[in-house]
Amino acid sequence: MADAHREVERKYESSDSGLPDLTGTAGIAAVLDKGLVELDATYYDTRDQRLTAASLTLRRRTGGADAGWHLKFPVAPGVRDEIQAPLSDTVPDDIAALVRSRVRGAELIPVVRLRSARDVRHLVDADGTLLAEASVDAVRADRLTGAGGTAQWTEIEVELADGGDPAFLDQLEKRLRKAGVRPSASASKLARALAETSEDRRTTGRRKEPKDKASKPPATAGDHVLRYLRAQRDALVALDPAVRRDVPDSVHRMRVATRRARGTLRTFRAVLDRTVTDSVAAELKWLAGELGVDRDQEVLADRLTSALDALPPHLVHGPVHDRLAAWARARHHSTHGHVTAVLDSRRYLTLLDTLDALLTDPPLRRAAARKPQKVLDKAVREDVARLAGLVERAIARPPGEERDLALHEARKKAKRTRYAAEAATPALGDPADALARAAKALTTLLGDHQDGVMARRTLRELAAVAHAAGESTFTYGMLYGGQEARAAAAEADLPAAWEGIRSGAYG
Template identity: 70%
Template sequence: MADTKREIERKYESDDSGLPDLTGVGKVADVLDRGLVELDATYYDTADERLAAASLTLRRRTGGSDDGWHLKFPVAPGVRDEIRAPLSDTVPAELAALVRSRVRGAELLPVVRLRSARDVRHLVDAHGALLAEASVDTVTAERLNRAGGTTHWTEIEVELADGVDPALLDKIDKRLRKAGLRPSTAPSKLARALEQTGGTRTRPAKPAPPATAGDHVLAYLREQRDEILDRDPAVRRDIPDSVHKMRVATRRMRSTCQTFRTVLDRAATAPVAAELKWLAGELGADRDQEVLAERLTTALGELPPDLVLGPVLQRLTGWAEARHGSTRGHLIAILDSARQQALLDSIDALLADPPLRPKAAGKPGKVLAKAVRKDLDKVARLITHALELPPGQDRDVALHEARKKAKRTRYAAEAAIPALGSPAKSLAKSMKSLTSLLGEHQDSVMARHTLRELAAVAHAAGESTFTYGLLFGREEQRAAAAEAELPGLWAEIESGASV
């Protein structure tokens, strides 16, 4: 079974002078010699090194206290999450799943072998508690997957113990620099090995700063593609808000394909957009249920205890847990599906050979602004139509449609910010306010639907439905308040829109 460890460390170039005395640095009261450890790690990647390109490392290591498989995800400079699995001869299924969005149908192969002689020191406080582990690593790296060779180096590594203030690393850094050591130029041992053993695949050049309308649209699409890939393992690990962020990236990409039809050929983007809609819908099943459960639980908690009649909380909690368990299992199956892998491949193909139309070469200030204004005009028509309807189901549906179009306009404005500057930024902010208000209204609609269902089940079980009715009435009031606020907010947006 895999487990996770947050790894906070810094690496330094070593000139073979060894580790300077760190006693007295911060709370370090003593430095304990833990002896020499022999580590042997084989790193796995695809033939074209997709994991390395994404700064991911997957290894099988023996020696030391953590024999097994390790998969590392970058979190911030010097900070990585390490997912561990027991030692086995093949890549553990749970780790293979976490890199599936990158690997897809490619085979994971040994690419580099690292053998390290690690001279370990424990930095402890006055009570003997571990603060950090410092080591001098003498490394031999051997390329396995292509013509290359071997290389050798020595480096110093300082890794913070769990729960210790990262400020200690800053103090240690100051001492090490004073002793003449300098931070390593490579982010990891693997990165250094790949660079120094030769045979590295040619890395694609970074795109030039966007200049044309097409450049700006493609840059935004690449950002969303990368976000989708980055969030996939987080969704699998059930990290909070990961489903929401992946869904937003999916919607942003789809909206961009739809809005900028004068830039990208719709005939080529429509199939991708259709599959992105499918994925967003699948992601939404889990996310919408999560938001709704939190809303209802919070509302119930705000009621005085004497107004909660019957096992309302237990029924609500059971509903939420059952729904989450079923939708989560379905969602993981979606991420593993051939359809999802084909979608990721089609996105990569679209970005590798974009179907640009003639206006893609035009000035972004003109082309992008026109597309954004067109979306804004559609929002205006939908809002006007919704406000003309009497309160009720038809208005609810119309406001929901306006919300979806406002989201699309927001994403279009975001994509145009690098080209249009403050007007696009202001519009994106306004659309965010509008979608938040309309989202509050739609959440109330869904909450009332769920409360009716729960009340019916409670009634059939012979329980009181008083509390469900009370919550239903409060949701009606929240929806009415949102509708009352809408005309003023929309008038303010219309008067300030200048894209």
């Protein structure tokens, strides 16, 4: 995988005076002249600018210390994660994979060329430690698509040194503002280049204002359901590169978005025609299952490692730590490779296209045009009724494998109830919000129980391997007993957790 770097920077409009004297500001002891650097960057996007629409930038740049391919993801205002790869004639495979959820089958083409003469300064403290790099960039932009077009401007860019305190940039900005330097109106050079070289800009002399992407407030039942479903589609697309990069918790969040989307299609069948959406829900179920291979292993490894770390040293017999760590590494490597293959599959990309098409031309039923209160309330109540039957049947079963399976089914239904309540909360208000919170508490409890079931199964397998290797299995037995007790406690707490739902507005 390409190298990653967290970039924290701010851009400013430059006046004729350039960079003001910053010595003595925010601990700056000296401003070191590092000379002039010529940079030549070509930015790539699809013809309909899908990367730009998502505030992503992909470029091939020569010149400077970091020549190569750069892909930048927005994190927060002024903060981006930059993925770097060595120079090559075509987009590197690792980089292309990170934008696949947005690009799909479209071609990445050169859209803008930026040539910058960068006058670089290093801002250092009294010990010579780099605090930030400041530069004055004289930029020429050439549009490479459509009728073309050019633009020129000068800007100041300040990038925080690795590990630096962002508060330093706040202090520096005060000094710049006093000197008459103002923050740039554009978030990036590419954004400004696209605006300055647009045909609208060249024919009217004004920069084209971006369209307001904010949707109208939802008014109908269909509006509310589609808004929630659209948010899950957006989350899937946005989390795809994080999952590929193995960012912590990204698989879990992507799996949740998948389940939320599927739950929405299944719960609100009065709004969306199930003859169209059932096949989409089936594909979402498939994706959630594939993501679960990695997520379940991650949760299990964390659970067992924490339990082992909590044992007193005299209860740890044999190389249990090493065996557990080796098991976790091997399983994670295998499962992450599997998940990446799924995200590269035609089936997954087709699912994303299908979700796009469904949201563009939704199969709305008559109830979709009605006011949301009655339609959504009825759907949520039906989910709660189904959950009630599962929970009560599970509680009635004696402890054992059948009860474990029944509780697992109740957990899945509790998740769907939670997601339904979340989707309905903007229309139904506090009662739906309270249900969502109560269902989340129930789901957490049942999830802990199910994790304990899986942990005990894994401990039996690890103990068998250890026994075959001639190692003590005492510690595995201790861990097993602890997981058993934890599951029993979850079962004991279940009636109270269920009461939180049963006694509410939807009970």
